[in-house]
Amino acid sequence: MNDGVGDEQRCPGCAEPVGRADRFCEGCGTDLLVHRTPVGGALGPVGPACVACGATEISADGFCEQCGRSQPAGRDRMECDLELVAGVGDRGLSRSRNEDSMAFAWVGGDDTPRGVVAVVCDGVASTERADQASQAAADSALEVLVDAVLEEETDPAAVTTAAVHAAVSTVSELAEPDQPGTAPSCTYVSAVVTPERVTVGWVGDSRAYWLRTDGGTTNSRRLTVDDTIMAQLIDRGMPAEEAARVFQAHALSSWIGADAGDVEPHVVSLEPDGPGVVLLCSDGLWNYLDEPEELAARLPAGSGPLTAAAELTAAALELGGGDNVTVVVIPFPPRRP
Numbered sequence: 001m002n003d004g005v006g007d008e009q010r011c012p013g014c015a016e017p018v019g020r021a022d023r024f025c026e027g028c029g030t031d032l033l034v035h036r037t038p039v040g041g042a043l044g045p046v047g048p049a050c051v052a053c054g055a056t057e058i059s060a061d062g063f064c065e066q067c068g069r070s071q072p073a074g075r076d077r078m079e080c081d082l083e084l085v086a087g088v089g090d091r092g093l094s095r096s097r098n099e100d101s102m103a104f105a106w107v108g109g110d111d112t113p114r115g116v117v118a119v120v121c122d123g124v125a126s127t128e129r130a131d132q133a134s135q136a137a138a139d140s141a142l143e144v145l146v147d148a149v150l151e152e153e154t155d156p157a158a159v160t161t162a163a164v165h166a167a168v169s170t171v172s173e174l175a176e177p178d179q180p181g182t183a184p185s186c187t188y189v190s191a192v193v194t195p196e197r198v199t200v201g202w203v204g205d206s207r208a209y210w211l212r213t214d215g216g217t218t219n220s221r222r223l224t225v226d227d228t229i230m231a232q233l234i235d236r237g238m239p240a241e242e243a244a245r246v247f248q249a250h251a252l253s254s255w256i257g258a259d260a261g262d263v264e265p266h267v268v269s270l271e272p273d274g275p276g277v278v279l280l281c282s283d284g285l286w287n288y289l290d291e292p293e294e295l296a297a298r299l300p301a302g303s304g305p306l307t308a309a310a311e312l313t314a315a316a317l318e319l320g321g322g323d324n325v326t327v328v329v330i331p332f333p334p335r336r337p
Contacts, residue, residue, distance in 0.1 A: 034146055035082050036105030039139050042080035042087070051077055051090065052317050069093075075131065079306070082106055083336060085116045086306035087328035088313045092284055093321030099123030100282045100326035101134035101186075103142040106334065107149040114152070115194040116334045117145035119163070120326050122206050122282040124185040124255060133174055133184035137167035137256055145192060156192045157267045160201035163190060164265040168256050175258035185257030188265070189224060191278050195333045198278055201265040203227060204255045207286050209279040211296040213331075216274035220292035223268055227254035276332050277308065284325035285316045305329035 055066035123130025187204025
């Protein structure tokens with residue numbers, strides 16, 4: 001990424017000058033074709049404005065004097081903007097900690113991105129170290145996706161499946177053999193976005209949406225189907241209202257963890273006919289804004305991905321904020337501003 005004056009380029013890892021033809025930084029070895037979130041998460045602290053209402057009057061003990069919201073730090077509020085993709089993760093208003101995680105990257109030279117990859121994972125709150133599970137899954141899957149784009153792999157479905165298997169292996173290693181039934185677990189959704197195609201993979205109930213923007217022709221839609229008891233019953237023909245009343249209707253039927261059995265992700269691809277946005281999110285957002293049209297209506301016109309992610313996160317907080325909220329926004333087609 002550019003960082004300097006005029007045409008001078010600097011390494012995103014150590015800020016030392018680098019040449020336009022350089023693949024690696026001679027100072028720290030950073031791969032100059034990969035622009036990604038930090039391993040372990042894009043942790044706080046946040047800026048001077050309230051994360052809930054935008055007011056700048058923050059008290060010395062960290063509360064907004066306008067709306068009273070405690071200002072989060074560390075994993076409580078995670079933000080990262082890579083220009084071609086951005087994400088926001090928030091603890092929400094009711095949870096004691098943030099067990100969602102995100103990881104994303106774009107690959108290519110400054111002016112010629114090859115593709116954007118992103119992963120969102122939601123830790124299963126009833127399991128041990130759910131926050132560790134979700135971040136480990138996101139980071140390990142991202143490595144597989146980034147390597148595939150670097151190597152110009154031509155089968156994004158196979159790459160997506162390999163990324164999920166890497167996440168399963170990593171999360172399974174976190175389990176304690178003497179504590180059965182509490183294995184760290186999470187849900188998973190990923191996207192590989194190239195100039196021609198969007199490929200999405202998922203396990204669980206974290207979601208991906210395609211949202212049409214001005215000038216787009218491919219209608220907004222949800223790209224994923226939840227791995228829940230309710231979704232399975234609907235797929236078998238039960239009316240949605242009846243399925244929703246079934247005991248534990250929203251319980252997961254598939255997840256990532258040592259006790260999850262054989263995990264095979266769902267994979268779908270889309271070749272949009274015009275511009276739009278790929279949205280990855282945890283249920284902290286879609287519990288309040290479920291329909292693609294609702295989400296598309298909340299996208300700020302002409303804004304960058306970070307503003308869009310922040311606006312959608314703020315909407316979830318305004319509507320209740322009962323769960324962790326994670327939102328990753330990828331404009332399509334991927335191009336530098």
